[in-house]
Structures are given as C-alpha cells and as structure tokens.
Amino acid sequence: MLITIYLIAITAEAMSGALAAGRRNMDIFGVAVIAFVTALGGGTIRDMVLGHFPIGWTQHPGYIYLVISAGLFTTIIARFMHHLKRLFLVLDALGLIAFSLIGCEVALGMGYATVVVIMAGMMTGIFGGVLRDVLCNQVPVVFRHELYASVSLAVCILYLVLRHLGMPMEVNTLVSFAAGLTFRLLAIWRGWRLPTFSYQKRWE
Amino acid sequence: MLITIYLIAITAEAMSGALAAGRRNMDIFGVAVIAFVTALGGGTIRDMVLGHFPIGWTQHPGYIYLVISAGLFTTIIARFMHHLKRLFLVLDALGLIAFSLIGCEVALGMGYATVVVIMAGMMTGIFGGVLRDVLCNQVPVVFRHELYASVSLAVCILYLVLRHLGMPMEVNTLVSFAAGLTFRLLAIWRGWRLPTFSYQKRWE
Amino acid sequence: MLITIYLIAITAEAMSGALAAGRRNMDIFGVAVIAFVTALGGGTIRDMVLGHFPIGWTQHPGYIYLVISAGLFTTIIARFMHHLKRLFLVLDALGLIAFSLIGCEVALGMGYATVVVIMAGMMTGIFGGVLRDVLCNQVPVVFRHELYASVSLAVCILYLVLRHLGMPMEVNTLVSFAAGLTFRLLAIWRGWRLPTFSYQKRWE
Numbered sequence: 001m002l003i004t005i006y007l008i009a010i011t012a013e014a015m016s017g018a019l020a021a022g023r024r025n026m027d028i029f030g031v032a033v034i035a036f037v038t039a040l041g042g043g044t045i046r047d048m049v050l051g052h053f054p055i056g057w058t059q060h061p062g063y064i065y066l067v068i069s070a071g072l073f074t075t076i077i078a079r080f081m082h083h084l085k086r087l088f089l090v091l092d093a094l095g096l097i098a099f100s101l102i103g104c105e106v107a108l109g110m111g112y113a114t115v116v117v118i119m120a121g122m123m124t125g126i127f128g129g130v131l132r133d134v135l136c137n138q139v140p141v142v143f144r145h146e147l148y149a150s151v152s153l154a155v156c157i158l159y160l161v162l163r164h165l166g167m168p169m170e171v172n173t174l175v176s177f178a179a180g181l182t183f184r185l186l187a188i189w190r191g192w193r194l195p196t197f198s199y200q201k202r203w204e
Numbered sequence: 205m206l207i208t209i210y211l212i213a214i215t216a217e218a219m220s221g222a223l224a225a226g227r228r229n230m231d232i233f234g235v236a237v238i239a240f241v242t243a244l245g246g247g248t249i250r251d252m253v254l255g256h257f258p259i260g261w262t263q264h265p266g267y268i269y270l271v272i273s274a275g276l277f278t279t280i281i282a283r284f285m286h287h288l289k290r291l292f293l294v295l296d297a298l299g300l301i302a303f304s305l306i307g308c309e310v311a312l313g314m315g316y317a318t319v320v321v322i323m324a325g326m327m328t329g330i331f332g333g334v335l336r337d338v339l340c341n342q343v344p345v346v347f348r349h350e351l352y353a354s355v356s357l358a359v360c361i362l363y364l365v366l367r368h369l370g371m372p373m374e375v376n377t378l379v380s381f382a383a384g385l386t387f388r389l390l391a392i393w394r395g396w397r398l399p400t401f402s403y404q405k406r407w408e
Numbered sequence: 409m410l411i412t413i414y415l416i417a418i419t420a421e422a423m424s425g426a427l428a429a430g431r432r433n434m435d436i437f438g439v440a441v442i443a444f445v446t447a448l449g450g451g452t453i454r455d456m457v458l459g460h461f462p463i464g465w466t467q468h469p470g471y472i473y474l475v476i477s478a479g480l481f482t483t484i485i486a487r488f489m490h491h492l493k494r495l496f497l498v499l500d501a502l503g504l505i506a507f508s509l510i511g512c513e514v515a516l517g518m519g520y521a522t523v524v525v526i527m528a529g530m531m532t533g534i535f536g537g538v539l540r541d542v543l544c545n546q547v548p549v550v551f552r553h554e555l556y557a558s559v560s561l562a563v564c565i566l567y568l569v570l571r572h573l574g575m576p577m578e579v580n581t582l583v584s585f586a587a588g589l590t591f592r593l594l595a596i597w598r599g600w601r602l603p604t605f606s607y608q609k610r611w612e
Binding site: 222223225226227228229230231232233234235237238248252257258259262263265268269279282286338339340341 | 456457458459520521522523524527538542545546547548550551552553557558601602603604605606607608609
C-alpha cells in the first residue's frame with residue numbers, strides 16, 4: 001500500500017514542481033528537471049546524508065520515467081489544474097506522510113539514533129520542495145508558511161512511538177496516515193501557522 | 205584525447221565561472237570558488253549521487269590548481285575576453301560533450317541502468333553551471349535558454365546506441381564529438397530553443 | 409579543548425543562522441533548519457564530498473539538540489543580541505578556526521592530498537554560511553566581503569606547515585588559534601578586504 005501511495009505521491013510532487021517551473025517560464029528541459037527534483041530530491045538528499053548507496057531511484061528506472069512524464073504532461077493540462085486544487089492538496093498531504101514514513105524506515109534500517117531517524121523522515125518529506133524553491137530562486141516556502149514541516153515531524157514521532165510500543169507496521173502505517181492527513185487538512189482549513197520570527201536589525 | 209579535451213574544457217568552464225562571479229562583484233576568493241564549482245561541480249554532484257568515492261578531483265590535485273588559476277587569470281584578461289566569444293562557444297561545446305561522455309563512462313563502470321547512465325552524463329555536463337547560477341543567486345540559465353541540455357542528452361544517447369552496436373570506443377568518441385559539436389553550433393547559429401512553459405496562475 | 413571550542417562555535421553559528429532566518433521572516437521551523445544548516449552544514453558538505461560516512465552529527469545527537477535549541481532560544485533574546493556584537497565576532501572567529509582545523513584533521517585521517525586537506529578545512533569553515541545564504545536566497549556573503557575565507561585558508565596552511573615540521577598537535581592547535589584569531593580580528597578592525605572583480609559586459 002505504501003508503494004502505491006508513494007507512486008501517487010511522486011506523481012503529484014512532480015506535477016507541483018512542473019507548475020513551479022512554469023512560473024519561472026522554464027523550457028521543457030527545466031520543467032523535467034524541476035519535476036524530478038521536487039519528486040525525488042528529498043529522498044536523494046536523505047540517501048546522500050545517510051550514506052545510503054545506491055540511491056533509491058537509481059535502482060528503479062521506472063520512477064524516473066514516471067516523474068518526468070508527469071512533469072511534461074502537466075505542461076499540457078496546466079490550464080485545467082486549478083480545478084483540481086483540492087485533490088492536489090490531499091495527494092500532496094499523502095505524499096508528505098508517505099515520504100516521511102519511508103525516510104524513517106530507511107534510517108531505522110541503518111541503525112541511526114532516533115533523532116536522526118526523525119530528521120531522515122523530515123528530509124525526505126520536505127527537501128524536494130526546498131530544492132525546487134532554491135532552483136527557482138526563491139526562499140523555500142516550507143520555511144515560511146503553514147504547518148507543513150510540522151506535520152512531517154508529528155507523523156515521524158507518532159510512527160516511532162507506536163513502533164516502540166509494539167504496534168504492527170501495517171496498523172502503524174494506517175494510523176500514521178489517518179492522523180497525519182487529519183492534522184494537515186485541519187491546518188490548511190483553519191489556517192494554522194507556526195509563529196514567525198522577524199529580525200530586521202543589521203549589525204554592520 | 206578525451207583527457208586533453210577535458211583539461212581544455214574545465215579551463216574554459218572555470219573562466220566562464222569567473223566571469224559570472226565578476227557580474228556579482230565578488231572578491232577573488234568568490235571568483236576562485238565559482239570557477240572551481242563551475243568546472244568541477246558537475247562531476248562532484250555526479251559522484252555524490254552515484255556513490256562514486258573518492259570524488260574525481262580529490263585524486264587529481266592538478267585539476268584544482270588548474271581551474272583556480274584559470275579563474276584568477278580571467279580577472280586579469282577579462283577586458284579582452286569578449287573578442288574570444290566564438291572560441292569560447294566552441295570550447296564550451298567541447299566541454300559539454302566531454303563531460304557528458306565521461307559521466308556516462310563512470311556510471312557504466314558502476315553497472316547502473318541505462319537511464320541512470322544518461323542522467324549521470326547530463327549531470328556531469330550541466331550541473332556545474334547550475335551550481336554556479338545558484339551560488340550567484342539566479343535561476344539556472346540551462347533551464348531557460350537554448351539547446352544546451354538537449355545536446356548533452358542527444359550525445360549520451362548516441363554514444364550509448366553506438367556502444368551497444370559494438371563500435372570501438374575511440375571511433376564512438378570521435379563520432380559523438382562530431383555530432384554533438386555540429387548540433388550545438390547549429391543550435392546557437394539558428395537560435396533553436398525548446399518550447400517554454402509559462403504558468404502564472406497562483407492557487408492561493 | 410577543541411571540542412569545547414567546537415561546541416561554543418556551533419552554538420554561535422546556530423544563533424547567527426537564526427538571525428538570518430529572522431531577516432527573511434521565517435517561521436520557527438525555518439529558524440531551526442537555518443540554525444542547523446549554518447552550524448553543521450559545513451561539516452556535512454565536507455563529509456559528503458570526502459565520502460566520510462557516517463556524517464559527524466548523525467553520531468552525536470546532542471549536537472542536533474544543541475544547535476536547534478540555540479536557534480530557537482535566539483528568537484527570544486534577539487532584541488538584546490546586538491549588544492553582544494563584539495562577543496559574537498570573537499566566537500564566530502573561534503568557530504571558523506575550530507571548523508577549519510577539524511576539517512583538516514578529517515581529511516588527513518583519510519589520506520587525502522594536501523590541497524584537498526586544505527579545501528576540506530575551508531569547506532568546513534565556510535560552507536555552513538554558504539548554505540545559509542543560498543537558503544535565504546542571497547549571494548553568499550563570504551564570496552563578497554571581508555577576509556573570512558582567507559583566514560580559514562591561512563589557518564589551514566599554517567597548521568599543516570607546523571604539523572609537517574613536527575610540532576606537537578596541542579601546541580600547533582594553540583598557535584593556529586592565536587594566529588588565526590589575531591588575523592581575523594585585525595582584518596575586521598582594519599577593514600581588510602580582498603580585491604573584488606567586477607565584470608558587467610554581457611556577451612549576448
């Protein structure tokens with residue numbers, strides 16, 4: 001089930017990346033790169049930081065074709081996509097949770113400390129979007145808006161606590177998805193945000 | 205022969221990096237870093253993604269001295285360099301092709317799947333310029349203009365097809381250079397571009 | 409002693425990262441990420457480039473808590489921090505030197521060539537700030553202003569020369585700190601800068 005959601009998730013992330021590339025008037029090569037990086041960049045950073053080689057997508061060429069196709073297809077259907085806004089928010093939330101759980105599992109399998117496991121989950125969930133924003137020359141939106149990273153953090157912690165308590169992995173995964181999706185959609189609906197920190201003083 | 209072209213290529217890339225640093229009024233340390241990253245950053249990213257350690261330039265200190273010297277030398281001769289514009293376009297095209305073929309060979313030697321081999325070639329050819337543009341705080345030019353990445357893609361595919369057909373490596377390399385250089389110079393001369401994708405709608 | 413200075417250094421770097429995040433009006437998650445990246449990003453890049461796995465901080469969860477706490481604490485005391493400007497410049501200089509020496513030691517332990525050892529020291533000292541600036545969407549300040557990278561370079565060379573001459577590591581470390589701190593503070597006090605390179609001509 002996690003694999004199915006993962007495939008849906010990387011497709012949705014690739015499409016969101018393609019739209020970001022379109023906002024910068026990129027050509028279709030740029031669209032393909034940003035789609036790829038948004039969908040698979042988080043896992044790439046995680047694997048590079050954990051020393052987990054070979055990196056996931058290099059062993060699954062199908063993923064590469066999928067995300068590039070999704071990115072290019074988006075350039076055709078872009079004009080209709082805002083009608084799908086709500087669907088996309090749900091898919092994006094599912095993707096965030098799937099990425100987070102997968103990231104935790106990879107780090108757990110390598111025997112890292114708990115806090116590193118949580119960071120691996122969050123890196124997988126968030127750094128695709130961070131790379132997308134850096135390549136599109138803007139401050140990463142995840143550092144500024146909404147409860148997005150917080151959902152990833154909460155899901156990772158919940159998953160690890162339930163795992164520690166001995167809950168079977170399938171049940172744990174289901175519970176984590178239900179809780180994470182609820183949290184994310186509530187955060188969007190109610191406009192929850194973290195407090196921001198503004199500091200304008202220059203020392204020079 | 206590939207080594208000679210590679211040395212010329214990293215020199216030319218380092219000089220183009222230095223000019224980009226000059227456009228941002230960097231100091232000579234910044235010039236040295238951008239020259240280095242433009243020339244050797246593509247191969248570095250490729251090696252980090254493929255898990256190919258130690259990374260190439262760490263085993264060839266001469267390359268480091270070469271690209272930093274080329275970068276710093278550029279600050280002295282910069283005022284004359286626009287007279288060499290045509291020469292530079294040819295050297296840059298040769299570099300793009302050399303980087304692409306070397307990237308393919310590294311990934312082939314590690315047994316990666318064909319699509320990963322092509323991506324390794326393209327990463328080597330293109331990501332030095334992407335890193336240069338990110339560090340200079342602009343949207344990477346390769347995502348926006350000209351047939352540049354497409355030349356790398358075409359060369360990688362041609363090289364792999366000819367290799368699969370059993371052509372000896374030396375002949376294959378020559379053919380790939382001839383075809384790639386022709387393609388690239390035609391693209392510049394005729395102003396060929398990929399279609400671009402513009403999407404200005406914001407969903408929020 | 410190096411460990412103590414290192415802990416002070418990552419704390420100071422995390423606080424400087426948090427202030428940079430505040431200048432971009434990030435939320436507290438963004439503050440935590442930028443604090444982490446500024447303090448531990450240089451060592452992360454160094455380890456990823458050298459193929460030195462597992463990466464340092466993944467084996468010391470305490471460092472992670474320390475830098476994130478320091479970053480968040482900064483949001484509370486930010487209004488008072490400009491009174492501590494001079495203290496911060498000294499801590500930052502100590503951190504730059506500590507990072508540089510630690511980076512050299514890691515690369516020396518892996519048997520890399522001397523120029524790569526120097527680059528490892530400089531990467532550790534400088535790339536945390538480079539990542540901070542890239543994520544805050546600005547041209548890295550270290551490429552533009554002051555003698556900062558030069559201090560790292562000088563310290564690395566001095567340390568390696570004294571090491572080659574057979575000076576005991578403890579004495580060498582002390583001498584390197586004394587010389588580096590003097591150099592850095594003189595550079596700030598006298599406003600020493602590297603020559604900059606400006607190049608405004610566009611070829612297109």
